[in-house]
Amino acid sequence: SQGVTVQELAEALDVSPNDIIKRLFLLGTPLTMTQSMSDDLVELVADDLGRQIKIVTPEEENTFSFYDDPKDLKPRPPVVTVMGHVDHGKTSLLDAIRHTGVATHEAGGITQHIGASQVMINGRQITFVDTPGHEAFTAMRARGAKITDVVVLVVAADDGVMPQTVEAINHSKAAGVPIVVAVNKCDKPDANPDRVRQELVEYGVIPEEWGGQNMFVNVSARQKTGIDDLLETILLQADVLELKANPDTFASGYIIEAKLDRGRGPVATVLVNRGTLHVGDTLVAGMSYGRVRAMLDQHGNNVKEAKPSDAVEILGLNSVPAAGDEFRVFEDERDARDLAEQRSLKARIEEQNKVKHVTLETLFSEM
Numbered sequence: 441s442q443g444v445t446v447q448e449l450a451e452a453l454d455v456s457p458n459d460i461i462k463r464l465f466l467l468g469t470p471l472t473m474t475q476s477m478s479d480d481l482v483e484l485v486a487d488d489l490g491r492q493i494k495i496v497t498p499e500e501e502n503t504f505s506f507y508d509d510p511k512d513l514k515p516r517p518p519v520v521t522v523m524g525h526v527d528h529g530k531t532s533l534l535d536a537i538r539h540t541g542v543a544t545h546e547a548g549g550i551t552q553h554i555g556a557s558q559v560m561i562n563g564r565q566i567t568f569v570d571t572p573g574h575e576a577f578t579a580m581r582a583r584g585a586k587i588t589d590v591v592v593l594v595v596a597a598d599d600g601v602m603p604q605t606v607e608a609i610n611h612s613k614a615a616g617v618p619i620v621v622a623v624n625k626c627d628k629p630d631a632n633p634d635r636v637r638q639e640l641v642e643y644g645v646i647p648e649e650w651g652g653q654n655m656f657v658n659v660s661a662r663q664k665t666g667i668d669d670l671l672e673t674i675l676l677q678a679d680v681l682e683l684k685a686n687p688d689t690f691a692s693g694y695i696i697e698a699k700l701d702r703g704r705g706p707v708a709t710v711l712v713n714r715g716t717l718h719v720g721d722t723l724v725a726g727m728s729y730g731r732v733r734a735m736l737d738q739h740g741n742n743v744k745e746a747k748p749s750d751a752v753e754i755l756g757l758n759s760v761p762a763a764g765d766e767f768r769v770f771e772d773e774r775d776a777r778d779l780a781e782q783r784s785l786k787a788r789i790e791e792q793n794k795v796k797h798v799t800l801e802t803l804f805s806e807m
């Protein structure tokens with residue numbers, strides 16, 4: 441892009457232009473007062489002068505300010521994240537809903553990633569997001585709560601409220617997301633679903649029948665009881681929210697998870713929350729960008745487009761984005777690349793600053 445001149449930057453930073461010219465010279469890019477600098481150079485020089493400059497492109501400025509005319513909004517399916525303490529039966533519950541057997545194939549019986557799957561219930565779609573209950577995965581739970589419309593809090597009726605149950609409640613409340621409670625393992629002889637209700641009151645999760653805001657359903661993922669009731673309750677809760685999105689615009693949403701696949705390169709699972717994503721679209725996700733080469737549903741089938749609330753795997757990014765990154769489709773491939781590169785540069789500068797900082801601290805600790 442057409443950057444600011446040396447003189448303009450000097451004025452903006454309130455330093456002498458000669459200071460900047462000197463630094464540019466040391467960086468191997470001699471320039472005069474009236475020549476313009478690239479964004480990268482501006483950030484580097486400012487950083488050299490101990491200043492933080494954030495160059496915001498018009499694209500970036502728009503990232504968080506989407507506007508849709510209300511008449512363009514159409515109903516969209518709910519995104520539902522399943523959360524709860526480790527081993528309380530989140531994945532088993534999803535297996536019962538999907539008629540799958542994921543839980544039995546997980547290493548150590550522990551979920552270690554966020555998984556998304558779409559289910560049709562009486563002709564209505566629900567996009568489910570599974571999360572790990574293990575205490576190590578706090579960040580994944582926080583992200584799971586952020587991207588969802590409804591949280592299903594799974595609490596084992598024989599175990600009751602445990603630390604990650606409370607953590608999940610806190611994430612949901614922080615994200616302002618309603619909680620439906622699935623009291624699981626009701627088949628167990630020592631199950632006490634009423635005790636779960638009493639315990640949850642302490643954390644502000646109160647059953648409707650007790651005058652609270654939360655719907656509770658007793659289930660058994662193992663015996664597949666209460667499942668239809670739970671699904672109906674989820675849809676009821678979703679209806680209250682009147683979820684809508686504009687499907688007829690450039691897609692945006694979140695990276696749910698991403699990895700480097702040996703054969704296919706960077707693979708990312710994305711959740712669309714606005715617009716429609718097509719094969720061939722160019723997108724930016726955090727520091728990575730690329731053209732969508734292929735798009736796959738949860739069964740590995742090729743699909744051509746993904747609408748609001750759909751979760752799909754995409755191929756074609758130039759690097760692996762971070763889970764939780766926002767993604768956005770760009771009309772112009774060059775804008776996409778510029779934004780991704782600017783973000784990488786900024787991250788590199790921040791990384792360098794961190795290294796300097798650590799060195800300094802190390803120095804002091806040795807004195």
Ligand code: GTP
Nearest residue numbers: 526527528529530531532550551573625660661662
């Ligand atoms: P993490 O993902 O690691 O947090 O665990 P999870 O909450 O997904 O639990 P998972 O579905 O893996 O189930 C944990 C254990 O509980 C497994 O041995 C399941 O077979 C068992 N389990 C799950 N649901 C039920 C149930 O309704 N009744 C009984 N008796 N056992 C269940």
Ligand code: MG
Nearest residue numbers: 530531550551
């Ligand atoms: Mg699990």
